[in-house]
Amino acid sequence: MVDKKQNVEVRDQKSISKNEMQGFLRHLSTKRALVCPVDTGKVIEFREVDIALLDMNQGSILDATRILDDHVSYKSIKEYYFPQTELMFTFENDDIVDNKDIPGYAIFGARPCDLEALRVMTAVYSTGKYADPFFHRRFEANFLIGIGCKNLKPECFCQEMGVDKEFSDFCDVMLTDNGDCYIVEYLSEKGRSELDGYLRDENHPLGFVSAQNHPPAVAGTLFSKRANKIDEPSPGLRDAENAECRMQNAEIRGGVTGELEKSFALDVEKDDTEYFDIIDWAKVTEMCKGCGICTYICPTCYCFDFKDVSKKGTAERYKCWDSCMYPKFTLHASGHNPREHRHERYRQRVLHKYKYVPNNFDGVIACTGCGRCVRSCPVGVNIKDILKQIIEKNDD
Numbered sequence: 001m002v003d004k005k006q007n008v009e010v011r012d013q014k015s016i017s018k019n020e021m022q023g024f025l026r027h028l029s030t031k032r033a034l035v036c037p038v039d040t041g042k043v044i045e046f047r048e049v050d051i052a053l054l055d056m057n058q059g060s061i062l063d064a065t066r067i068l069d070d071h072v073s074y075k076s077i078k079e080y081y082f083p084q085t086e087l088m089f090t091f092e093n094d095d096i097v098d099n100k101d102i103p104g105y106a107i108f109g110a111r112p113c114d115l116e117a118l119r120v121m122t123a124v125y126s127t128g129k130y131a132d133p134f135f136h137r138r139f140e141a142n143f144l145i146g147i148g149c150k151n152l153k154p155e156c157f158c159q160e161m162g163v164d165k166e167f168s169d170f171c172d173v174m175l176t177d178n179g180d181c182y183i184v185e186y187l188s189e190k191g192r193s194e195l196d197g198y199l200r201d202e203n204h205p206l207g208f209v210s211a212q213n214h215p216p217a218v219a220g221t222l223f224s225k226r227a228n229k230i231d232e233p234s235p236g237l238r239d240a241e242n243a244e245c246r247m248q249n250a251e252i253r254g255g256v257t258g259e260l261e262k263s264f265a266l267d268v269e270k271d272d273t274e275y276f277d278i279i280d281w282a283k284v285t286e287m288c289k290g291c292g293i294c295t296y297i298c299p300t301c302y303c304f305d306f307k308d309v310s311k312k313g314t315a316e317r318y319k320c321w322d323s324c325m326y327p328k329f330t331l332h333a334s335g336h337n338p339r340e341h342r343h344e345r346y347r348q349r350v351l352h353k354y355k356y357v358p359n360n361f362d363g364v365i366a367c368t369g370c371g372r373c374v375r376s377c378p379v380g381v382n383i384k385d386i387l388k389q390i391i392e393k394n395d396d
Ligand code: SF4
Pocket: 287, 288, 289, 290, 291, 292, 293, 294, 295, 325, 376, 377, 378, 379, 380, 381
């Protein structure tokens, strides 16, 4: 068996010291607003940070050590691609003025489950006639740096979902923890071009991998479909180019491809209705309060609604998160509601992730096992346990 850690150490020169991360973050913040996981005192969550405060070591919120800790954030990076409320356009007299004021963020510290969730969202929002220009613009404007997890946290089930907790290639640059330093991998042209200038500064104190030291096979194998041509079908969805990239990255990392088998998957060949009574949905969700938290904090939940707001002489249209756990989500104008009961709505949530998205997007499952919905449900509804029950029935 390959000793991955040992292999990584052999390649120590392609790394950045943890002591120098503050300088790295400072560099990231020169072009874009910096977003990092920060400790609010209650939760770890992604927030825009002021690097000047970070420099001054301002207490718990911007503690660089916490940024690098092996924690899972309460929410994911979703809102930097799909904000909770987003202005789409303004009606002014007879004109419709598109909102092109899309900020670009340097997002540091996304975990593999959230990177894979972004892959799902990219598939949904970038393909077919419903491609979403707002998502595209943010995707192109953002610069994304991932960090592998060292440990599974309570309620994580990424491995059952085929997600490698240490690695995802769905970002511009990936860092892998290696003790007192991080191994660095460029995964897009954007990643390379953004960091090359920085790394080429010979006066810079960082012992960071240079483009010259990077193996050409990796530096040149950049999944441009993902980063630069997002309007092409199925960006990054384990196509041949991406698979090649994974294998070359795996070589550096000592044989782990980031491609694991999914043990939690439903039979997508079955008719949808066969799942409607495969388990007692009312019983397994009897505690559910319909609060919708599970959908809001889920990195792959992407449903939204439109709201128009009128102001003197103008009106604005906003795209706002919605939740299939709310009764009005499916309420018809006639008064009929096809999913009147909570258990029907929860069933929809599960089947949408595990049956309908895979059917519509080439097998992609809209759950990465991040465990957030399990951790955050106020009454302990557990999607993992429910999936196990369905899979057991499937196997009968
Ligand atoms: S978080 Fe729990 S209680 Fe709230 S809607 Fe989801 S399953 Fe129901």
